[in-house]
Amino acid sequence: MVKYLDPENDFGAPRRRKQNPDLAARRQKNAQLPREEALEAARESALRVLDRTAASSGQIRQKLTKAGFLPEIAEEIVNRFCEVGLLDDQAYAAMLVRTRFQERGLVGRALVQELNRKGIAPHLQPEALAQITPEQEADSAQMLAEKKARSLGNVTYPQAMRRLGAFLARKGYSPSQCRQATNAALADREFENK
Template sequence: MSPARRSGGRAPEPPATGAAAEDREPPTEEVARAILLRQLAAAPRSRSQLAGKLASRDVPEELAEALLDRFEEVGLVDDAAYAEMLVRTRHEERGLARRALAHELRLKGVSPEVAEQALEQIDDEDEVTTAVALAVRKARTTRGLDPVKRRRRLAGMLARKGYPPGVVMRAVEEALGGEGEDPGGEDLQ
């Protein structure tokens, strides 16, 4: 009996050494399909993300492409719907600007055309409204700080979320102006 069996543990699968470790068979279609379904059950994914997962599990490229094509055919993989959902939720929940969203879509392997179409659901006014709301919320947590430091913190937070400089400045002015602070940074009260 092996030491692993005697101690009640399981033998490593596959073994780290020996012929079985060197002679790995590529996953079958059933295994590859299970990988895809498990990934999609956890969270929506782009075709590129799924292809990367299959490649990391040594699924032959031809099999991966055939399965991904079939999953697209039946609607389980839809980059356009995925991109639209990601843009909508990241903008509403995290307040990300179009620039940050475009970067995230690029990282997830969504094509530029599909990303551009998904980003059309956020217009300039939506971006300004969200930036102002974020700045007002952040301004509440910085009360009592030096006015210059407050402006810098608000602007930095919005810039990290991908807002362009014009929108950042407008949002900071509106957030601090609503508190009675003048643009020069001194309190009016």
């Protein structure tokens, strides 16, 4: 397919993300609000975020400071929301681990990275990660390896081993789990060069 370039744009230059002109003005306005007005505006902003999706206290804090609210205002809103139960990082972490494991098959390191990205404190992570048993991890690794093995096509045995192992490693499985699931998934398959 041929892609035609618009002569008005720079040829070959990567597209830049357009800055919202109102964002800079809104940030400046939020930073200059009197304390009571800033608290009310930050509270409304945080409630809008929580109305759309669940979030961690770290995410809310980050969104409020990005919107131009002073860090102490953001911290006060987060603390208040934690007190009244609108924010619960432990419950959010548990939900995140369950859904990422069930939907994507993530375990171990991959889940830790996801929790860190979402702003979950390290001391809350072990309890959330403990929901997944080693048996569930092994079953998931086996299921993912078998599913991926069906889509490999014409590859040699070493290529299949590398591809399956790398696929499972990106999902957070340990080297021994990768090896075991890969060997089991490829045991019944026919290869030209084994």
